[in-house]
Amino acid sequence: MEQKLQKLFKQAKYQPESRLSGDIWRVINIRDRKISIIKSWSYGFAGLLSFAFLIPTINSLIEQFSQSGFYQYLSLVFSDLGSISLYWKEFMSSLVEAIPVTSLMLTFLLFFILLVSFKRAVFSYRSQLLTA
Amino acid sequence: MYMDFSDEDLIKEYLEGNQDSFKILIDRYTTSLYNFIFRFVGKDNTPDVIQDVFIKIWKNINKFDISKSHFKTWIFTIARNTVTDYLRKRKMILFSSLDKDEESFEDNIKDESLLPDEALSKIEDNEYLNKTLDQIPPKYKEVLVLHYQEDMTFAQIGEILNKPTNTVKSYHYRAILLLRELILHQDL
Numbered sequence: 499m500e501q502k503l504q505k506l507f508k509q510a511k512y513q514p515e516s517r518l519s520g521d522i523w524r525v526i527n528i529r530d531r532k533i534s535i536i537k538s539w540s541y542g543f544a545g546l547l548s549f550a551f552l553i554p555t556i557n558s559l560i561e562q563f564s565q566s567g568f569y570q571y572l573s574l575v576f577s578d579l580g581s582i583s584l585y586w587k588e589f590m591s592s593l594v595e596a597i598p599v600t601s602l603m604l605t606f607l608l609f610f611i612l613l614v615s616f617k618r619a620v621f622s623y624r625s626q627l628l629t630a
Numbered sequence: 631m632y633m634d635f636s637d638e639d640l641i642k643e644y645l646e647g648n649q650d651s652f653k654i655l656i657d658r659y660t661t662s663l664y665n666f667i668f669r670f671v672g673k674d675n676t677p678d679v680i681q682d683v684f685i686k687i688w689k690n691i692n693k694f695d696i697s698k699s700h701f702k703t704w705i706f707t708i709a710r711n712t713v714t715d716y717l718r719k720r721k722m723i724l725f726s727s728l729d730k731d732e733e734s735f736e737d738n739i740k741d742e743s744l745l746p747d748e749a750l751s752k753i754e755d756n757e758y759l760n761k762t763l764d765q766i767p768p769k770y771k772e773v774l775v776l777h778y779q780e781d782m783t784f785a786q787i788g789e790i791l792n793k794p795t796n797t798v799k800s801y802h803y804r805a806i807l808l809l810r811e812l813i814l815h816q817d818l
Binding site for chain 2: 499503508509510511512514518519525526
């Protein structure tokens with residue numbers, strides 16, 4: 499009975515229109531392209547935005563480095579290496595303290611966003627070309 | 631080239647960026663899913679529902695875990711859920727609407743006389759079989775279709791229906807009884 503029923507059920511299968519799978523594939527491709535376009539624009543926008551913020555942040559970082567005396571401490575490495583080797587612990591702590599941590603982290607973060615956005619925008623653009 | 635690939639290999643290929651491998655999966659399962667969906671939503675609505683099913687598969691394919699289930703079981707689970715949503719939206723009968731009595735039967739049907747030759751010869755007519763199936767409640771019909779048309783085991787069907795295997799066997803038993811009753815006592 500089992501085998502007979504299997505045979506009968508398979509015989510009674512409905513046949514879809516031959517273009518159905520092609521139509522489904524086309525719809526999926528259209529959606530894929532739309533998503534890729536949205537993604538590449540979004541990532542492109544995020545990249546531009548992070549780039550726009552990166553320039554003043556870098557300027558501010560450079561300014562903060564000079565205000566904190568970081569460059570002066572650093573120049574000692576080239577001018578007075580003997581004193582540094584004697585008081586290296588104090589020198590290192592002064593150098594670290596002179597680093598504007600918040601601005602530096604913000605710069606790295608923006609730079610990271612810029613790189614990731616650029617990478618993803620290129621990837622989305624490439625998949626657009628592949629599905630075209 | 632990819633035609634001989636297993637479903638799992640095609641999924642891997644697709645996830646690695648080979649777009650064509652998903653097209654092969656669509657070609658491979660369109661007829662099976664079409665037949666399953668057709669029996670619950672009718673001919674006119676099937677293309678839209680099957681399209682939704684494939685879009686869901688496409689969207690979630692990166693979440694499919696090869697080690698946890700078979701691709702065929704997974705896509706039929708998606709198809710069943712999509713059909714359920716579709717029927718619910720249209721306030722049509724649901725698979726679970728007849729879930730009152732779910733006692734299990736220990737064994738699968740062994741009795742050959744459940745569907746005698748007289749009944750089997752009647753359903754040799756495809757149209758007759760399809761019309762008879764249309765009269766069977768969805769939760770029984772889906773077991774028959776998945777078992778006899780898609781060659782699925784009761785355990786696999788249980789996975790799709792989210793029911794224990796014994797409950798699926800029970801549904802199967804009742805479905806065969808209903809089929810027999812309809813064939814022997816009705817003129818379609």
